[in-house]
Structure formats: structure tokens, C-alpha cells
Amino acid sequence: xxxxxxTKWDWEITGKSxxxxxxxxxxxxxxxxxxxxxxxxxxxxxxxxxxxxLWVLLQxxxxxxxxxxxxxxxxxxxxxxxxxxxxYLAGIVLWNLFNDTFLGIASTFxxxxxxxxxxxxxxxxxPFARLSGYLLHFGIQFGLLLCVLLYYLVFQSIKLPxxxxxxxxxxxxxxxxxxxxxxxxxxxxxxxxxxDISYIxxxxxxxxxxxxxxxxxxxxxxxKWRWLVELNPLTPLFELFRLALLGEGLITITQFVYSCVFxxxxxxxxxxxxxxxxxxxxxxx
Amino acid sequence: xxxxxxxxxxxxxxxxxxxxxxxxxxxDIQRWWTTAVRKKHDPFFGLNPSDNAPPSQKGLWAxxxxxxxxxxxxxxxxxxxxxxxxxxxxxxxxxxxRPTQGAIRGRGKISSLLEVGTxxxxxxxxxxxxxxxxxxxxxxxxxxxxxxxxxxxxANLEQFLDTPVKRYSSGMYVRxxxxxxxxxxxxxxxxxxxLAVGDAEFQKKCLGKMNEVSRNEGRTILFVSHNLQAILNIxxxxxxxxxxxxxxxxxxxxxxxxxLTDAQKxxxxxxxxxxxxxxxxxxxxxxxxxxxxxxxxPDAPLDIRTPLAVKFQFWNLSGEAHLSTNLVLFSYGGxxxxxxxxxxxxxxEGVVEGECIIPGNFLNDGSYFISLYVVKDTxxxxxxxxxxxxxxxxxxxxxxxxxxKWWGAVRPIFPFRLEQAEPVLY
Numbered sequence: 001x002x003x004x005x006x007t008k009w010d011w012e013i014t015g016k017s018x019x020x021x022x023x024x025x026x027x028x029x030x031x032x033x034x035x036x037x038x039x040x041x042x043x044x045x046x047x048x049x050x051x052x053x054l055w056v057l058l059q060x061x062x063x064x065x066x067x068x069x070x071x072x073x074x075x076x077x078x079x080x081x082x083x084x085x086x087x088y089l090a091g092i093v094l095w096n097l098f099n100d101t102f103l104g105i106a107s108t109f110x111x112x113x114x115x116x117x118x119x120x121x122x123x124x125x126x127p128f129a130r131l132s133g134y135l136l137h138f139g140i141q142f143g144l145l146l147c148v149l150l151y152y153l154v155f156q157s158i159k160l161p162x163x164x165x166x167x168x169x170x171x172x173x174x175x176x177x178x179x180x181x182x183x184x185x186x187x188x189x190x191x192x193x194x195x196d197i198s199y200i201x202x203x204x205x206x207x208x209x210x211x212x213x214x215x216x217x218x219x220x221x222x223x224k225w226r227w228l229v230e231l232n233p234l235t236p237l238f239e240l241f242r243l244a245l246l247g248e249g250l251i252t253i254t255q256f257v258y259s260c261v262f263x264x265x266x267x268x269x270x271x272x273x274x275x276x277x278x279x280x281x282x283x284x285x
Numbered sequence: 286x287x288x289x290x291x292x293x294x295x296x297x298x299x300x301x302x303x304x305x306x307x308x309x310x311x312x313d314i315q316r317w318w319t320t321a322v323r324k325k326h327d328p329f330f331g332l333n334p335s336d337n338a339p340p341s342q343k344g345l346w347a348x349x350x351x352x353x354x355x356x357x358x359x360x361x362x363x364x365x366x367x368x369x370x371x372x373x374x375x376x377x378x379x380x381x382x383r384p385t386q387g388a389i390r391g392r393g394k395i396s397s398l399l400e401v402g403t404x405x406x407x408x409x410x411x412x413x414x415x416x417x418x419x420x421x422x423x424x425x426x427x428x429x430x431x432x433x434x435x436x437x438x439x440a441n442l443e444q445f446l447d448t449p450v451k452r453y454s455s456g457m458y459v460r461x462x463x464x465x466x467x468x469x470x471x472x473x474x475x476x477x478x479x480l481a482v483g484d485a486e487f488q489k490k491c492l493g494k495m496n497e498v499s500r501n502e503g504r505t506i507l508f509v510s511h512n513l514q515a516i517l518n519i520x521x522x523x524x525x526x527x528x529x530x531x532x533x534x535x536x537x538x539x540x541x542x543x544x545l546t547d548a549q550k551x552x553x554x555x556x557x558x559x560x561x562x563x564x565x566x567x568x569x570x571x572x573x574x575x576x577x578x579x580x581x582x583p584d585a586p587l588d589i590r591t592p593l594a595v596k597f598q599f600w601n602l603s604g605e606a607h608l609s610t611n612l613v614l615f616s617y618g619g620x621x622x623x624x625x626x627x628x629x630x631x632x633x634e635g636v637v638e639g640e641c642i643i644p645g646n647f648l649n650d651g652s653y654f655i656s657l658y659v660v661k662d663t664x665x666x667x668x669x670x671x672x673x674x675x676x677x678x679x680x681x682x683x684x685x686x687x688x689x690k691w692w693g694a695v696r697p698i699f700p701f702r703l704e705q706a707e708p709v710l711y
Binding site: 047 | 376380387397403408417425
């Protein structure tokens with residue numbers, strides 16, 4: 001063999017980790033693994049349960065009952081001009097997507113420490129699989145929402161928003177998904193490094209729900225505190241979701257742009273940090 | 286000459302001891318500011334091992350300046366004591382962790398098997414797990430599908446494919462896990478201690494598979510094992526790591542021999558100058574205990590063929606008496622292998638000396654310890670010196686192509702005849 005042949009290598013491992021991380025082609029090579037993880041998670045949740053996949057539907061339904069009872073009847077929070085069931089269900093379904101994805105991705109390193117320390121694959125596969133899995137859950141729950149909506153259309157004859165607005169529904173879903181991915185990635189790194197933060201996260205996210213128009217419309221918030229709710233990048237997405245689907249919501253173009261910019265900024269920064277840090281974290285976890 | 290597929294150059298890995306990171310959020314930020322932004326030296330952790338700070342603050346060099354090359358189709362066996370850096374090296378080559386300094390360059394696809402059953406999930410069925418662990422090890426769906434039947438046949442688990450793995454016996458679990466791994470087709474395969482599990486028959490099957498893969502398909506294998514016999518049989522080249530550094534690199538027989546003799550250089554003898562220092566009581570005090578292997582040459586390893594002489598001296602402080610000594614040999618697990626009594630001899634006050642020879646080709650491989658009992662009038666124990674010597678016997682098989690653990694407390698060579706009595710006549 002000529003020696004110059006030896007200078008050509010397929011790969012090189014050095015101490016430097018890369019901000020840009022895995023090439024897209026490498027992620028693509030591992031696409032089956034992502035599908036495998038989604039499949040595993042789905043099978044695992046419903047293994048040896050009586051109701052099986054029905055749990056995906058039961059959770060929002062039970063939450064809906066609670067909300068209608070507590071916030072609708074007992075506390076009496078206004079739901080604007082919308083029937084409470086539709087109003088709450090729309091909020092619950094979208095919130096579940098954010099909440100589950102964020103918490104699921106934030107625990108990436110803690111839950112997979114054993115696996116990560118024994119075999120290499122692009123670490124980003126795990127959060128991507130989580131996001132896909134919860135989008136799947138969301139799809140099922142969204143189906144439930146559509147069924148309820150259909151019921152109200154036929155039997156309660158509520159007014160339908162213009163069909164052109166429906167195009168904005170997937171935009172809301174994608175932005176919510178991406179925001180939870182971005183924040184999840186960021187917190188997966190932080191919680192792996194500073195373990196105590198993981199205890200706080202689930203509490204903070206529960207409080208965060210009250211800053212998001214899940215159980216109340218933005219129009220219900222007094223002018224004095226509205227800025228606080230509007231600072232939340234999720235607020236415009238929830239309002240737009242209800243506006244496009246149910247015909248009622250309070251949103252301006254500026255707020256929507258704010259949400260988009262915030263989401264993509266968080267996502268890009270988180271991806272860079274994740275790529276840079278994920279290799280080093282294996283030494284720690 | 287085959288081309289080089291892995292080149293390891295000045296590879297070092299520093300592990301910080303104690304708290305990871307600085308432990309403080311603010312200090313971590315300060316550290317990031319000085320090293321990443323201002324490109325200065327790390328204010329909290331120096332990278333240069335020759336820095337004069339004490340090692341406890343510097344951390345531990347799991348690997349230090351390791352360089353070697355692996356050629357295509359070569360099977361490299363890595364030996365070394367626990368903590369020598371073997372696993373760290375494999376983890377860096379597998380891309381699981383990053384080196385602190387140095388680089389590894391290579392060609393071709395790497396698959397690593399650092400543990401049996403990586404990514405297996407107990408709740409899922411055998412079928413699901415074959416796919417999942419295949420994906421995790423880097424196989425594509427098409428690859429797994431095309432080899433699915435082969436994998437199932439290798440593991441011999443056809444009937445249990447749709448049973449959750451948690452209902453498998455541990456043997457079945459290992460078989461399935463290894464079967465998936467054995468059907469990987471990387472250019473470079475990395476194996477860590479995989480043969481430590483599984484029953485003997487399956488171990489043999491795995492070793493056979495590995496041999497076949499490296500010889501026939503020209504695959505490069507990096508192999509870490511404590512089973513020296515397996516390493517000797519499979520590997521061409523050996524790499525001996527000690528405390529993170531390369532101690533020896535060369536043909537496997539040389540490296541294995543060097544490693545073995547070095548591993549056995551612990552103290553076989555104990556001496557005491559005066560009766561006050563020696564272990565014992567007011568009747569008996571030991572002066573010397575010594576294990577002297579009757580090696581054919583000084584560098585030969587201590588294996589099951591080696592005769593061992595046990596020599597001892599004690600001070601008899603009990604006056605004139607009939608004394609005998611029992612030598613009791615225990616296996617590492619505490620099982621008594623034999624209890625050997627010396628002749629009963631009339632001794633005066635003073636030093637009494639004894640020697641016993643345990644012949645070669647008698648004990649099985651393993652770890653042993655010896656206790657000595659001094660007895661008066663073949664009935665009254667005067668003193669028991671528990672666990673005064675311990676030693677390891679390495680395995681030796683000669684031409685035997687069987688790598689599983691040899692059964693039995695002893696492995697004697699007795700006259701044994703086997704011959705054709707009556708040939709079948711056609």
C-alpha cells in the first residue's frame with residue numbers, strides 16, 4: 001500500500017466537539033432507530049394495561065371533566081362565546097402536546113444514561129423520536145377534538161369559522177411542537193448537568209400552564225396583567241389555535257411574529273448547545 | 286501488507302475526580318468565559334499532567350499518550366488489569382466519549398458491543414427486541430429483515446419469539462442478544478467482555494462465529510476479555526495497557542505471557558525476624574511462610590502445570606512435644622480442596638521447619654488460599670494460621686479447542702486409555 005493512501009480516513013475522533021453536530025445524512029441513516037423508539041414507547045405505555053391505547057383518549061377526557069366542573073361550574077371562569085367543553089378540550093389537547101413533549105425531551109439524558117454510555121448513535125435521534133411519538137398522541141387526541149366539534153356543529157348548531165382559517169391550525173401545532181423541542185433540548189442538557197433543576201421543572205411547568213390561556217381566554221385577563229400572559233410565546237399559539245378552529249381568539253400579527261421568532265431562536269440555540277454538549281455529558285451522567 | 290484501518294495517536298483521557306464540573310453554576314460560567322471566549326487556560330482544571338498541582342485536584346488519566354495502529358483483518362486483544370483503561374479506550378473508539386487529547390482516525394463502519402443486550406427492553410417480545418437492538422447497533426431495517434431467520438436460528442429461540450423477554454431465562458436472553466450482535470456486518474467490530482456471560486456451549490459458538498468472521502470475511506476486531514485462553518485463540522496481536530499507558534504491543538503470545546507473569550508477581554512469602562513479630566500465640570509463632578513455584582524458567586507463567594512448594598518455619602515455644610502440621614487448601618469460594626497432614630514428629634523448643642509439594646497437573650485453574658494448622662499429639666490444635674498464602678493458577682489447555690470453564694475442583698492427569706476396539710468391516 002502506498003503511504004499516501006493512509007492519509008485518507010473516513011472518520012476522525014478528537015477532543016473537539018462540533019456546534020453543528022451530526023450531519024443530516026447520519027441522522028437519516030438512523031431513521032429506523034427513531035421509528036423503533038417511537039414504537040417501543042408506544043408499546044411500553046400500554047403493555048399490560050386494561051384499556052390499552054384508550055388511555056390516550058381517557059386522559060384528556062378526564063381532565064376535561066375536571067376543568068368543566070372546577071373552572072367552568074365552581075369557579076365560573078368565562079370561556080368567551082364558546083361552549084366550555086370545546087374551549088377546554090382545545091386548550092387541553094394543545095397543552096398536552098407541549099407539556100408531554102417538553103418533559104419527555106428534558107429527561108433524555110437521565111432516562112437514557114445507561115444506553116448512551118454503552119453504544120453510539122446520534123443522540124438527537126432520541127428527542128426527535130419523542131417529539132414524533134407525542135405528535136402521534138396529539139393526532140389521536142386531536143381526532144377526539146374534531147369529533148366533539150362535529151357533534152356541536154350538528155346538534156348544537158354553533159357557528160363555524162371560515163374554512164380558510166383551518167390552514168393555520170397545523171401552523172400552531174408545528175410551532176408548539178418545535179418550541180417544546182427547543183426548550184426540551186435545552187433543559188435536557190441543564191438537568192443532566194445540574195440535577196436539582198429537574199425537580200423544579202415539573203413544578204414550574206405546572207405553574208406555567210396558568211400563564212398560558214388553557215383554562216381562560218386572553219380576553220378574560222385584566223388589562224393590568226395581560227402583558228404577563230402575552231409575554232408567554234405560547235399564548236398567541238393557543239389563541240390562534242382556537243381562532244382558526246373554533247372562531248374565537250385574540251391575536252395580533254405582532255404577537256404571532258413574536259412567537260415564531262422566539263420559537264426558532266430557542267430551537268437553533270438549543271440544537272447548537274445540544275450538539276456541543278451531548279458528547280461531554282456522557283462523562284458526567 | 287494490509288492497510289491500516291484504525292490509527293490511534295497520542296490518545297489521552299482525563300477524568301476529573303470528585304465533583305463533576307466545578308459544582309457551581311457561576312464557576313462553570315467563569316470557566317467557559319476564560320477558555321472558550323478568551324481562549325486562555327482553564328482556570329480550574331489544568332490539562333498538563335506535569336503541572337505541579339497534586340493529582341487529587343488534577344483528576345485521573347484513564348488513558349495517557351496511547352498510540353497504536355490496527356490493520357485490516359487484524360484481531361487485536363486488549364489485556365490489562367481493572368482500571369488500566371481498556372474500557373475507556375473502547376468507548377473512545379466507539380465514539381461514546383471524547384478523548385481529552387489526541388485523535389483516532391479510521392476507515393469503515395464501526396459497531397461496538399460493550400455489553401450484551403444493549404437497548405433490550407424486558408417488556409417487549411423477542412421479535413421486537415431483535416429489531417430495536419439491531420437499530421441501536423446501527424443496522425437498517427432491510428439488513429435485519431434479511432437476517433432475521435438466521436438470527437433466530439443462531440439463538441435457537443423459535444418458539445419464544447413472541448414472548449416478552451422478561452420471561453426468558455438469563456441464558457436465553459444472552460443468546461438472543463449475542464445473536465443480534467453476531468450478525469452485525471461492520472468493517473470494525475469492538476467487543477468488551479462479551480464472553481463473560483452465557484453458558485459454555487454458547488460461548489464456544491460465539492468464539493467460533495468470531496473466528497469465522499475475522500478469518501473468512503477479513504473483519505477487524507478489537508477484543509477485551511479476562512479470558513486469556515479465548516484471547517490467545519482468537520487474537521493475532523495483543524495490546525497490554527497498564528495505568529492508562531501502553532505497556533506492550535506485539536504478537537499475542539508474547540503479550541499474554543508478559544501480562545501473565547507480571548500479574549503473578551505479588552508476594553508469595555512472609556518472614557518475621559523475632560517470635561514477637563510473627564503471627565501465633567504463646568505456644569507457636571510463625572517465622573516464615575513461602576510459596577515457591579517450581580517454574581521451568583523464571584519468566585514462565587504460573588499455570589496448572591506448575592508444581593508448587595509450600596515452605597514454612599515456626600518457633601515452638603511449648604517445650605518438647607509431638608507436633609504435626611496440617612496444610613489445608615481452600616478454593617477462592619471457601620471450599621476445602623484437601624487437608625494434608627504432615628508426619629507426627631518429636632520436636633524440641635526452637636525453630637521447626639516443614640515443606641510440602643503440591644504437584645503440577647493436579648489443581649484446576651482458579652484462585653486458592655492455604656491455611657496451616659499446628660497440632661500437638663495429632664489431637665490438640667495449638668495454632669491455626671488462616672489464609673497465610675494465596676495464589677492464582679492460570680489455565681492451560683494445550684491443543685484442546687474448548688474455551689469454556691473447566692469443571693471440577695481438581696484437574697489431575699490419570700492414566701486414560703481410548704482406542705478403537707473393533708473397526709467396522711465392510
